[in-house]
Amino acid sequence: MIPLSWYLIVSASLFSIGLFGVLARKNAIAILMGIELMLNAVNINLVAFWRYLTPEKITGQVFALMVFAVAAAEVAVGLALVISVYRRREIVAADEIDMLKW
């Protein structure tokens, strides 16, 4: 039998890797990939807690499905922003997108 702590440690590691990607990457699309990793870490936590703590309720799985929907919406709008900026300025590096700075 797999202890609950193993899932939580894997999830914490995945979250930290995604956080590093969000903070350190230069390309805007790579930052979005880091956000995907963090959302997936959350999903592992939700499903693990559902399985180990409240398997008689379905709340954990429903919440994981909500996270799926939010992730799909987030990545669609994020990539649309990246493509829009690229069409106007030909850049994808997040630290060069500074049109609102003056």
Place this chain on the structure above:
Amino acid sequence: MPPTLMQIIFLIGSAITLLAALMVVTRRNLVHAALFLILTLFGISVLFVLLEAGFLAVVQVVVYIGAIAILMIMAVMVTRNVTGNETRTFNKNYGLAILIALLVLSGLVVALNHWPALNTTTQDVDTSTVVKTLGQSMFTAEAFVIPTIIASILLLAALIGAIVIAGPGKAGEE
């Protein structure tokens, strides 16, 4: 105590997941990073299967790999730098980023060590009725119909917003 078969599968799956996730955040070539992202998502769906959430594992493959990862690859190809690969993978704050990520990881692990519910054993669950219960609870008013409606409105708004933001601009603006 020798590890059981489930534990071996878990260890292999999570090791592949974490190594692929490290490759996602460190590869300079973004197409390679997106392919490693697909490998990471497959590893997570293996973890879902081990947790007896088979429906979520299928949704993970269909939604994340079939839609999100492919959308990422499309965006990478559309915004490819004309001069080839990028000059730098990381911005100048990557040392601080490593520090913050390690701090978050150690903080989470320390917090987990002091948590009393950590030693709960797995309980028996009737997996044959899980999908039925899931579908019913998402569409009954006593349970989760409001979050379902909000999620669908959010998806519609994201669809329209993505078309408006990335679609063709006014005439002559291109």
